[in-house]
Amino acid sequence: MSYPSAKHKVNTGDSCPCGGYAAGKSFRDCCGRWIEQLAEAPAPDAQALMRSRYSAFVREDASYLLATWHPSTRPGALEFEPGIKWLGLEVRLHRTMDDQQAEVEFVARSRLHGRATRLHELSRFKREADPAGQMRWFYLDGTLY
Structure with a gap:
């Protein structure tokens, strides 16, 4: 499987x-390096992933999202909500069960057509191993709150 570059080039x-892990961190020094x-x-751990x-999602990079989705639960395609504005992310919990399983609880806030929404998920x-044999983390699934 090849991993195309991000749809949006990084400034x-x-x-x-x-x-970011620290306020004001640039995209390139934070998530950009993994994407x-x-x-x-x-990404070195589940929280970074x-x-x-x-x-x-903010940058509408479907290729990265699909490449990091576990094959057993990955959808065939992704569509983005036109006009959605992502407002912020709060990570509430990062728990590693063992070297192959982890959980991350988060709240992502967005606005669509003037209406605020929260996505709260565990x-x-x-x-x-990925298709090339390299060990890496994949998103498996989530429980919405």
Whole structure:
């Protein structure tokens, strides 16, 4: 499987949509490194993968989202809601059960046609070999609250 580059090229001055691990971190120094270098440098843990997937939703990067979705639950295609504006991400919990399973609870806020929405999910992640044999994390599924 090949991993195409992001739909939107990175401006090194852009702040990361996920809020970064530290305030003001650039996209390139935060999620951009995982999104643009997936084949060579996948996200090191489930929280980094979840944050990078949020950034990919903001940037409408379907190729990254599908490539990081576990094959057993991956949809055939993704469509983005026209006009949605993502407002922020709050990671509430990151729990590693073992070296192959983890959970991340988060709240993502958005606005669509003037109406605010919250997506509160406990996501499950699985670490296994990708088609090239490299170990990496995949989004498996989630429970909405």
